[in-house]
Amino acid sequence: MDETVATTGSHSTGVEIPLLNNFVDGAVDYRGHQVLRSKSGFWRSARFIISVEVAERFSYYGVSSNLITYLTGPLGQSTATAAVNVNAWTGTASLLPLVGGFIADAFLGRYRTIIMASLIYILAIGMLALTTLVPSNCENLVGVTSCSPPLQVIMFFISLYFVAFAQGCHKPCALAFGADQFDATDPHEFRAKSSFFNWWYFGMSAGPAVGVFVLSYIQDNLSWGLGFGIPCIIMGLALIVFLLGTKTYRFPKKIEDKNAFVRIGQVFVEAARNWRTTPSVASLEEKACETFAHQGSQQFKFLNKALLSHDELNECGPVCSIDEVEEAKAVLRLVPIWASCLSYSTVISQTTTLFTKQGATLDRSIGSAFEIPAATLQSFIGISIIILIPIYDTILVPLTRYFTKKPFGLTMLQRIGTGIFISIGLMVVSAHVESKRLETAKEYGLLDDPAATIPMKIWWLLPQYLLVGAADVFTIVGMQEFFYDQVPSELRSIGLALYLSVTGVGNFLSGFLITILQNITGHNGEDGWISDNMNRGHIDYFYYLLAVISTVASFIYVYAAKSYVYNKKRPV
Template sequence: MAAFRRSGCDTETPLLDDTVEDVVDYEGRPAVRSRSGGWRSAAFIIGAEVFERFACYGVRSNLINFLTGQLGQSTAAAAANVNLWSGTAWLLPMLGAFVADSFLGRYRSIIFASLVYIPALGLLALSALLSPGGFKSVLFFSSLYLIGVGQGGHKPSLQAFGADQFDGKDPEESKAKSSFFNWWYFGICTGILLAYLIVCYIQEDISWALGYGILFVGMVISLVVFWIGARTYRYTNIKQDESSPFARIGRVFIAAFRNRRFSPSAIPTEEESHKALPPQSYEQFKFLNKALIVPVGLEEDEKMHCTIDEVQDARCLLRLVPIWGTCVVFAIVFAQSSTFFTKQGATMNRELISGFEIPAASLQSFNSIAIVLFVPVYDRILVPIVSSFTRKPSGITILQRIGTGILLSILTIVVAAFVETKRLKTAQEYGLVDMPNATVPMSMWWLVPQYILLGIADVFTMVGMQEFFSEQVPTEMRSMGVSLYLSVLGVGSLLSSFLISAIDKITSGFGQDSWFSTNLNRAHIDYFYWLLAGICAVGFVAYLYFSRSYIYKKV
């Protein structure tokens, strides 16, 4: 229960030990711990995310089938377009995070992004009603990329805002924050699963326009749920009298470069900074220490001064670069689940009961089911068991968690390669090589292991990346931390698109069938999967090398 004292105006004012440092409530007063934030606020935020992911994946999951069916694109062109849009949508949060952290704040960014997102979904539904033609394509792709803009502002801000509801300096709330990321991802996958099971069926068997219209309603509900919780949230103010964290960190790099010719002994706070930091941290990226030097004659210019904390923040960002780069291999595998995994399923026997066939895109629901089932197992069973041996509250370190997921993603793509080889052999045995529209007599259940493996890998790597990038960036840049995790997925999608386009061009030369032939019975997606397995294995080795030397930021 909150503790209060009486003020002279006979009003109740919360005692200082019950307030949360550096945050305010809905009315701009110091936030009272017992009356704001925590799981009460997180429930509204996770609820809003469930409906936003429902809307997002209702578009993304079946996009390749809309492009090949409604717009008449080839398999290779559609897969490249899906990856290009996905990559752009995953990268736009970098811009959204900058705006949120520097200008608008997270709450306003979420509201404004929703007001872009909702009309874009309405336009997408309208485009599905139009007859095939140039205007239909223009309106569809314009709406699609406008949705990406909405996601760019919404995604990093909402997750960072959710993390803001827990005080990392309080032991109980710090433990709850780690659990929050698990349940956040549980909520994400609940929304995605609903999209796979409901929207994909409506789009393929009833109406694309109706399917997209339902997504419009879902996003409206997301905004309403988020708004209802407004009075319970904790808000971090954007301090207008201070420069943005991006400007301050940028100044460190500029100062370090400007002072590159100075000897380390010229650093006035050399001894102080050396004592204030762990030896490993001080020695890492030591050239940044030169940002502490103030050139003679410029001592009065405050803009020329960099503090030890600002230099440390710059170090934090540099440490993330190799981890970020090596995590991209996971994202390349992740990109295949909504493209070639789906096209594989479209050629196979998907009859669940007599007369009812599961839509190919709905096969992705096995991925979400695996996540929804495994998150509670991980959070409530595996973590306590492992922590009893490791003495770590989270069981294993965040980087160990991410690495486990990358390893499982390699296993996923290897299994997918074997299954695709089996599918091609079955098509040959039944004389279906030149019958692309015929159903290969091979059950869809063959695809389930690769979806389940990818789902379990997601619980390790995706949740791990969310927590890692959110916690390891400077506190004021938490939205940017979330966007860094999303940008991993964006770069992975773009690299996948590049690989598909390049390999399609190379393998289709000299009159041969491309690895990505529209007739999948003549294609060789299995070769592509083996190539990805090799790339991911190299990336995993690099990840192990960089993660072993990583120095965690103290949260």
């Protein structure tokens, strides 16, 4: 790891194909030696990592997509309680990447963290499968909170949260490690990196599309133990595939400097310590502007006080450098974008809870003998993405590039914003379909029969699932690239964890809204908007409320995006 990387000058050429015998600056192989561009990284390594992430997503969605059915079935929970539990678990799973990213960036590194996470994944899903083998009679009982043995319930949730922790370590590190295989200083690899994020999400969607369709059927019709056991086997095979690519991987060379967490944290500490100090602030701000010559230095001016020494009479310089202050500002600039994306994740969190419960009330028959599980429609999110990613990468990017004159067509923030606006339409469509479902239940006198099948095909829900996929192609992929690109290189696992935490907080917000609405609309024994009897509830009102919240949030996002200053001089 301590060898000096040779400088070849090849990055200054405009060639499309990299020279064969040049080394990659700032990267080493698994033994700490210099790496040749022709034998390491790029798509040859990325394919291994994408394959592993396909398996990980297959396993994760094999657990999460039909979880509400298991909670309301074998574990006997109410619809509202199960929805809150699913949102809490999904939210935790989406926040834990912050922990996983910290472990990787501060201690283990991305490669070793992925291996650790895979081993925990295998153990956790195996435990989960074993807990489902305990027999339960919940389906035959009415009005109970839980009829499973307490130990089974405890072990089930412990295993479930171990799965959340494992994916929290796996997901941000795998994505960051995959992007690390592309050298941003090489023109050819730099352009390929943007396509990598598209095809990464293509793989992430292919895994769930297969997993949801196959595993939800097995779980509903054959065995929950088998339905959870298959992902355990898949994760074992995925770990083997990941290890097979070790010799081709590029590992970021360690920088002998203060840890990035220490550098950024020190800026905030020093700015706080000097907040009452006024001498020389103007001159320091002027110096910062002259040094960086961009608007970024004009934002968050209070951090410029980190450039002051503790004692203005002391000839010693400040603890923090201008570079470190600008680095801290770059991280802080992400916060408004992060916050304004929360409404999007709140909308998308309905796909694994209320969308599934809607589908369970509809006619799911195909032919005379086959009935598809309600969770199966979640696979169409992946199918939508699988279809749209190639269209975006090969058609939409060149088309928008022609009009915008920008190398990648839409900027990262424009791409995110497009998906947010699609999500507003998604909620309006979902509300309209739910209103139609309630009208049909009333027409056939089924309002007081929660177990009845509404004479309305489940395919009515298909447009809202397809819209989720379309929104994800823009917002999710855009957030992945944005949060990877706009943080210091040493903190890219944390950067991607920030993007994942948007989903986590959104799920918690969804659970919070459901709880509040239940208390407001379901008092005095009346059915609330989200009721165990779906035919007496009003999920359509909830969807319209989310559409209004998303509309307000979209204006906040536009303001935040227009005032955002990219911290790297790159063609955005």
